[in-house]
Amino acid sequence: MAPRLFAVLLLCWLSFGTVAAQAQQAVDFDNDIQPILTRFGCNSGPCHGKARGQGGFQLSLLGFDSQQDHDAITKEGRGRRVFAGSPEQSLMITKPTGLVPHGGGRRLDPAGPETATLLQWIREGVARKAEGAPTLQSIRVEPSSVTLRPEQTQALRVTALYSDGSQRDVTRLTAFQSNEAPIAAVSDTGLITAGKITGDAAIMARFLGRIAVCDVLIPRLDVVPPDVYAALPRRNFIDDHVWQKLQRLNIVPSVVCDDATFIRRATTDLIGRIPTVEEVSVFLADPSEDKRSKLVDRLLLEPEFADFWANKWVDLLRPNPYRVGIKAVFNYDHWIRQSFHDRKPWDQFVRELLTARGSTFRNGAVTLFRDRREPEEVTTLVSRLFVGVRLECAKCHHHPFEVWGQDDFYSFSAYFAQIGRKGTGLSPPISGSEEFFFAGTRGSVKHPVTGAEMSPRPLFGEAPAADSHEDAREALAAWITSPENHLFAQVMANRVWADLMSRGLVDPVDDFRATNPPSNGPLLKALGEHFRDSGFSLTELVRVIANSHVYQLSSLPNETNSGDTRAFSRHYRHRLRAEVLLDSLSQVTGIPQEFEAMPPDSNSRQIWTHRSDSLFLDTFGRPDPNQDPPCERTTDSTVVQSLHLMNSEKLYAEVTSDRGTVKTLAETQKTADELATELYRRVFSRDPVPEERQLVEQLLGVEGAGRRRVLEDLMWAMLNSAEFVIQN
Numbered sequence: 001m002a003p004r005l006f007a008v009l010l011l012c013w014l015s016f017g018t019v020a021a022q023a024q025q026a027v028d029f030d031n032d033i034q035p036i037l038t039r040f041g042c043n044s045g046p047c048h049g050k051a052r053g054q055g056g057f058q059l060s061l062l063g064f065d066s067q068q069d070h071d072a073i074t075k076e077g078r079g080r081r082v083f084a085g086s087p088e089q090s091l092m093i094t095k096p097t098g099l100v101p102h103g104g105g106r107r108l109d110p111a112g113p114e115t116a117t118l119l120q121w122i123r124e125g126v127a128r129k130a131e132g133a134p135t136l137q138s139i140r141v142e143p144s145s146v147t148l149r150p151e152q153t154q155a156l157r158v159t160a161l162y163s164d165g166s167q168r169d170v171t172r173l174t175a176f177q178s179n180e181a182p183i184a185a186v187s188d189t190g191l192i193t194a195g196k197i198t199g200d201a202a203i204m205a206r207f208l209g210r211i212a213v214c215d216v217l218i219p220r221l222d223v224v225p226p227d228v229y230a231a232l233p234r235r236n237f238i239d240d241h242v243w244q245k246l247q248r249l250n251i252v253p254s255v256v257c258d259d260a261t262f263i264r265r266a267t268t269d270l271i272g273r274i275p276t277v278e279e280v281s282v283f284l285a286d287p288s289e290d291k292r293s294k295l296v297d298r299l300l301l302e303p304e305f306a307d308f309w310a311n312k313w314v315d316l317l318r319p320n321p322y323r324v325g326i327k328a329v330f331n332y333d334h335w336i337r338q339s340f341h342d343r344k345p346w347d348q349f350v351r352e353l354l355t356a357r358g359s360t361f362r363n364g365a366v367t368l369f370r371d372r373r374e375p376e377e378v379t380t381l382v383s384r385l386f387v388g389v390r391l392e393c394a395k396c397h398h399h400p401f402e403v404w405g406q407d408d409f410y411s412f413s414a415y416f417a418q419i420g421r422k423g424t425g426l427s428p429p430i431s432g433s434e435e436f437f438f439a440g441t442r443g444s445v446k447h448p449v450t451g452a453e454m455s456p457r458p459l460f461g462e463a464p465a466a467d468s469h470e471d472a473r474e475a476l477a478a479w480i481t482s483p484e485n486h487l488f489a490q491v492m493a494n495r496v497w498a499d500l501m502s503r504g505l506v507d508p509v510d511d512f513r514a515t516n517p518p519s520n521g522p523l524l525k526a527l528g529e530h531f532r533d534s535g536f537s538l539t540e541l542v543r544v545i546a547n548s549h550v551y552q553l554s555s556l557p558n559e560t561n562s563g564d565t566r567a568f569s570r571h572y573r574h575r576l577r578a579e580v581l582l583d584s585l586s587q588v589t590g591i592p593q594e595f596e597a598m599p600p601d602s603n604s605r606q607i608w609t610h611r612s613d614s615l616f617l618d619t620f621g622r623p624d625p626n627q628d629p630p631c632e633r634t635t636d637s638t639v640v641q642s643l644h645l646m647n648s649e650k651l652y653a654e655v656t657s658d659r660g661t662v663k664t665l666a667e668t669q670k671t672a673d674e675l676a677t678e679l680y681r682r683v684f685s686r687d688p689v690p691e692e693r694q695l696v697e698q699l700l701g702v703e704g705a706g707r708r709r710v711l712e713d714l715m716w717a718m719l720n721s722a723e724f725v726i727q728n
């Protein structure tokens with residue numbers, strides 16, 4: 001008997017048997033068919049769920065639009081997709097089971113329950129909605145948390161809860177995904193397999209747009225005695241939360257860093273440059289036990305603190321001046337920087353930005369709306385920066401890893417629908433005219449599928465009625481900055497934590513969702529509450545992190561934490577930010593930088609546009625000025641960066657300049673030992689070890705060696721070392 005004929009006969013036999021067994025319960029498209037299409041990838045991006053479908057057959061991505069999918073299956077394709085006269089000959093059966101050629105390959109077992117369900121649905125008349133069918137309310141994954149040994153397995157069970165109180169085991173039709181597969185991987189059937197790496201992971205279970213998460217912990221097998229953790233220093237609440245997490249993982253934190261490492265770390269992190277020789281000398285000589293906290297207090301009062309942290313936020317807010325106008329961007333930059341210099345509370349900063357009105361020549365904050373002219377454009381920026389939610393996916397379809405759909409996206413966009421404008425709009429590449437922004441009375445946002453006019457609505461919780469304010473943006477700003485909106489405080493706390501600790505508790509920093517949980521949830525909650533209770537003070541948030549014992553840990557691992565990348569048992573090394581490196585180079589060489597459209601003696605943290613030419617800044621990761629904000633930088637080191645430092649004619653000229661540091665040092669009467677101390681404190685913020693002192697003395701003592709030339713070579717080598725470029 002031919003294989004295909006045998007398969008068809010098998011399907012016929014299976015369909016009759018299944019119909020008899022399930023005669024009491026009709027198949028429902030939403031509850032029974034959509035899960036099959038989603039679980040086996042039929043409506044995924046690479047298959048029929050992509051923008052224009054596949055092979056003339058298009059489904060909504062991940063089944064977010066059941067009506068569209070039902071129409072595509074039952075009304076399109078000239079009736080070949082579902083054939084009531086002979087269900088087993090329907091393309092919905094023969095294609096995924098591999099009875100006829102299928103670009104996606106064989107997806108279903110001809111004898112499997114999914115095929116039987118499809119056959120039953122076709123036999124029943126492909127109804128859109130089965131009579132009395134309940135609505136899915138939520139799903140539950142069991143266990144919701146589990147601790148495993150390396151290479152141990154754990155099967156998950158997913159239960160769907162319906163509106164009529166019924167429950168159904170839907171494990172077989174659930175999609176699973178791990179956020180840290182090397183730590184804990186998960187199979188298509190929901191079987192977790194622990195890796196050999198100590199850490200934790202979140203396993204996502206998704207069924208019909210509903211999501212549940214199982215938290216997996218993989219501790220070290222060697223148990224650490226509790227008294228080890230009880231004896232650890234606790235400077236504030238941060239230490240308590242981190243030690244608790246490390247105890248669960250059986251990880252011991254690294255020792256505290258030395259004073260030289262701390263002053264360099266704190267100075268680069270808080271004000272964006274390395275410490276001066278004088279600052280290092282005073283700090284190292286200070287015998288007081290509280291000198292580290294006093295250093296933090298001093299750095300927080302420096303004007304450089306405001307410039308450095310404003311420099312971070314202009315990446316996230318500032319547009320291309322050739323698009324919106326040079327004067328508009330200059331004023332926008334000034335407004336951002338002045339807000340940081342004024343130590344403006346963060347909730348006030350955000351309210352003023354989101355409700356900005358007036359002229360682009362007088363109120364720089366309105367430049368946001370000059371650049372983002374459509375409600376949808378403002379929505380994606382605001383949701384990411386201030387709520388930590390990436391809504392971009394929900395603009396076109398239901399978010400694949402979250403609860404957000406098009407209704408949520410366009411209801412949120414409606415807050416920006418009635419922004420009034422007066423003046424000349426954009427005319428790149430000049431756009432030099434003035435434009436006014438005010439609360440308008442016209443404008444709406446419509447749902448792209450239903451055409452319905454959307455009313456303003458927050459993503460969650462309750463917000464003041466939009467019509468209770470002259471400007472709907474005021475209602476949105478009140479909701480975002482409300483002390484009850486935990487995400488507002490946590491998102492900023494997470495960004496600052498990432499800036500100081502090299503990685504966010506939530507990573508990426510703007511992707512808060514159930515399927516991307518924080519590495520230490522209680523700590524993130526506590527940081528958000530501290531930030532809120534301090535009056536949303538950036539200064540106080542930085543202070544509490546920098547004063548923690550966790551921040552002061554060494555980057556050198558011990559035998560328990562060498563594999564840790566998420567629990568903060570040690571300080572994570574990272575390359576210094578482009579502006580920090582360039583300003584530090586100027587400080588070391590003694591030669592100030594010159595920047596276009598900037599006054600003399602400006603530093604790179606103060607540049608008001610990324611269009612100010614600097615090959616060095618571009619090489620070390622400054623955002624492309626043509627890139628739309630927000631621009632998240634990476635701290636990756638590249639070969640190009642190393643080659644630039646080794647071959648930069650400009651840097652060589654600064655090191656060997658007659659106006660520079662080396663010439664001044666060479667002309668002093670300092671001994672070789674004093675020169676070694678001066679050079680190492682200037683470049684590395686520490687004293688040289690005996691071997692390094694001996695090397696400097698030997699090089700300077702070589703007959704015929706020029707004192708200045710030796711110092712130039714030493715400085716050049718030190719600036720090209722990892723110790724200068726990487727923060728320990």
